[in-house]
Amino acid sequence: xxxxxxxxxxxxxxxxxxxxxxxxxxxxxxxxxxxxxxxxxxxxxxxxxxxxxxxxxxxxxxxxxxxxxxxxxxxxxxxxxxxxxxxxxxxxxxxxxxxxxxxxxxxxxxxxxxxxxxxxxxxxxxxxxxxxxxxxxxxxxxxxxxxxxxxxxxxxxxxxxxxxxxxxxxxxxxxxxxxxxxxxxxxxxxxxxxxxxxxxxxxxxxxxxxxxxxxxxxxxxxxxxxxxxxxxxxxxxxxxxxxxxxxxxxxxxxxxxxxxxxxxxxxxxxxxxxxxxxxxxxxxxxxxxxxxxxxxxxxxxxxxxxxxxxxxxxxxxxxxxxxxxxxxxxxxxxxxxxxxxxxxxxxxxxxxxxxxxxxxxxxxxxxxxxxxxxxxxxxxxxxxxxxxxxxxxxxxxxxxxxxxxxxxxxxxxxxxxxxxxxxxxxxxxxxxxxxxxxxxxxxxxxxxxxxxxxxxxxxxxxxxxxxxxxxxxxxxxxxxxxxxxxxxxxxxxxxxxxxxxxxxxxxxxxxxxxxxxxxxxxxxxxxxxxxxxxxxxxxxxxxxxxxxxxxxxxxxxxxxxxxxxxxxxxxxxxxxxxxxxxxxxxxxxxxxxxxxxxxxxxxxxxxxxxxxxxx
Numbered sequence: 001x002x003x004x005x006x007x008x009x010x011x012x013x014x015x016x017x018x019x020x021x022x023x024x025x026x027x028x029x030x031x032x033x034x035x036x037x038x039x040x041x042x043x044x045x046x047x048x049x050x051x052x053x054x055x056x057x058x059x060x061x062x063x064x065x066x067x068x069x070x071x072x073x074x075x076x077x078x079x080x081x082x083x084x085x086x087x088x089x090x091x092x093x094x095x096x097x098x099x100x101x102x103x104x105x106x107x108x109x110x111x112x113x114x115x116x117x118x119x120x121x122x123x124x125x126x127x128x129x130x131x132x133x134x135x136x137x138x139x140x141x142x143x144x145x146x147x148x149x150x151x152x153x154x155x156x157x158x159x160x161x162x163x164x165x166x167x168x169x170x171x172x173x174x175x176x177x178x179x180x181x182x183x184x185x186x187x188x189x190x191x192x193x194x195x196x197x198x199x200x201x202x203x204x205x206x207x208x209x210x211x212x213x214x215x216x217x218x219x220x221x222x223x224x225x226x227x228x229x230x231x232x233x234x235x236x237x238x239x240x241x242x243x244x245x246x247x248x249x250x251x252x253x254x255x256x257x258x259x260x261x262x263x264x265x266x267x268x269x270x271x272x273x274x275x276x277x278x279x280x281x282x283x284x285x286x287x288x289x290x291x292x293x294x295x296x297x298x299x300x301x302x303x304x305x306x307x308x309x310x311x312x313x314x315x316x317x318x319x320x321x322x323x324x325x326x327x328x329x330x331x332x333x334x335x336x337x338x339x340x341x342x343x344x345x346x347x348x349x350x351x352x353x354x355x356x357x358x359x360x361x362x363x364x365x366x367x368x369x370x371x372x373x374x375x376x377x378x379x380x381x382x383x384x385x386x387x388x389x390x391x392x393x394x395x396x397x398x399x400x401x402x403x404x405x406x407x408x409x410x411x412x413x414x415x416x417x418x419x420x421x422x423x424x425x426x427x428x429x430x431x432x433x434x435x436x437x438x439x440x441x442x443x444x445x446x447x448x449x450x451x452x453x454x455x456x457x458x459x460x461x462x463x464x465x466x467x468x469x470x471x472x473x474x475x476x477x478x479x480x481x482x483x484x485x486x487x488x489x490x491x492x493x494x495x496x497x498x499x500x501x502x503x504x505x506x507x508x509x510x511x512x513x514x515x516x517x518x519x520x521x522x523x524x525x526x527x528x529x530x531x532x533x534x535x536x537x538x539x540x541x542x543x544x545x546x547x548x549x550x551x552x553x554x555x556x557x558x559x560x561x562x563x564x565x566x567x568x569x570x571x572x573x574x575x576x577x578x579x580x581x582x583x584x585x586x587x588x589x590x591x592x593x594x595x596x597x598x599x600x601x602x603x604x605x606x607x608x609x610x611x612x613x614x615x
Contacts, residue, residue: 077231086323088242138191149191277346
């Protein structure tokens with residue numbers, strides 16, 4: 001199988017003045033238009049060789065002309081990936097998407113869509129007897145989670161699963177059939193509108209997620225005098241989010257989290273590219289395309305790597321459109337981008353034509369191979385089904401446990417709340433009674449004070465005023481009656497008693513308010529815990545419904561696979577019966593021919609004997 005290195009194309013962002021690349025630290029090496037040299041302030045040099053270097057002022061059509069052969073090869077049965085990589089604000093989205101409303105400013109994606117349907121509808125000699133079926137999907141990877149941009153149910157996270165023979169794939173990803181350019185562009189625009197975008201200091205129209213638009217093509221043809229051939233291929237058009245300098249971007253909160261997640265996924269991609277390039281260098285006998293099972297561990301770090309498994313060292317023609325910002329302030333990011341491109345250039349892919357004979361024209365050996373693959377798929381689906389059923393049982397057990405825990409918690413909480421409420425009511429009633437008693441005593445003392453003030457010389461009134469002190473529920477405010485020699489001093493003592501009584505009333509009122517606040521606090525905590533319990537139950541119910549749907553769908557898939565296996569078994573049995581019949585007929589014909597030959601030999605011997613006797 002022939003290997004092919006990843007193609008690297010450098011696309012500098014247009015400079016905002018009359019400057020040239022050399023003026024901002026980028027130099028084209030003389031005599032080799034495919035090499036760029038970048039120098040840092042410390043005098044270090046980095047030279048990277050590209051397959052193509054575009055001018056900063058080049059047109060969108062110039063970019064597409066470089067990758068159009070990969071697009072056309074997709075119709076011949078080869079997988080292709082076009083991927084834009086670079087720092088934020090360097091022009092990746094404009095290179096891949098452009099302005100859909102302006103044909104002249106179309107990027108790689110709309111031009112590729114148009115080219116595919118133009119070739120299909122033009123009935124070129126190469127594809128005159130070929131029937132094409134095209135489907136597309138559009139996903140984004142936001143904060144390291146996969147979302148389907150075409151899902152009619154909205155933004156729902158999707159899982160990336162690993163198949164033993166198919167490799168990584170996005171589970172339950174929506175695929176729409178496309179039959180013409182307008183339909184495909186409308187679907188792409190729909191997904192692009194749903195993609196996460198936001199403004200940052202470095203880029204006012206920054207893409208906050210990785211976008212992967214995929215077109216799957218099935219081409220069925222029947223050459224003269226041959227069995228029908230089915231070719232399948234996949235075109236991935238990838239617009240990665242740009243790397244960000246967190247120090248320069250000054251991003252916080254949600255933008256800061258997005259920037260860190262983008263940098264983390266791009267760091268995983270860079271690490272993988274470095275690993276793959278080193279493996280190719282260190283292992284001379286390594287095959288360019290390894291099996292999925294032997295390579296899958298390299299791609300487990302992030303969903304981005306899993307989606308790009310075939311594009312990096314697998315069965316695919318891959319082109320990286322490396323975009324850079326030639327601003328001197330971005331020189332550090334430019335060096336990092338060029339270093340990434342240098343490593344990616346060393347990776348060898350193994351693209352091949354994905355073709356097979358149509359099932360209804362397979363030979364017995366091909367049918368047996370198809371049956372073997374179908375049985376392997378059935379085993380995998382059975383294992384996946386068993387895993388999901390075990391997960392479902394675990395969820396049910398957890399749900400039962402949560403229900404018991406919730407019931408116990410609610411009973412305990414309600415009981416405690418009722419006890420606390422009863423105590424609080426009793427305490428409140430006690431305080432109310434004490435307050436009433438104090439108010440009555442104060443009112444009585446106030447009346448006596450008024451009488452004393454009106455007749456200050458009356459010893460009998462004054463003596464009766466102080467004959468019994470004010471008493472409180474917790475004890476007397478004054479331990480013994482105050483005996484003072486004069487009415488004026490006695491009046492002062494009474495006023496002091498009044499003030500102390502008022503302070504006591506205020507203290508008791510403050511304690512009552514504190515009890516009320518504590519009651520409201522306990523009630524709020526109880527309601528918050530109750531809401532959390534209900535939310536957990538709703539989450540468990542959603543998980544249960546999701547797993548039930550997955551199990552139901554897997555049952556359908558397994559049933560479908562079983563039907564296919566039964567059909568293949570029937571075909572194999574029919575062919576074996578036909579072969580046995582043919583074999584029996586051939587044996588009988590051979591026996592008949594042998595009998596005829598023996599008869600002829602006998603006749604020939606008799607003729608020879610007659611001739612001898614006649615002589």
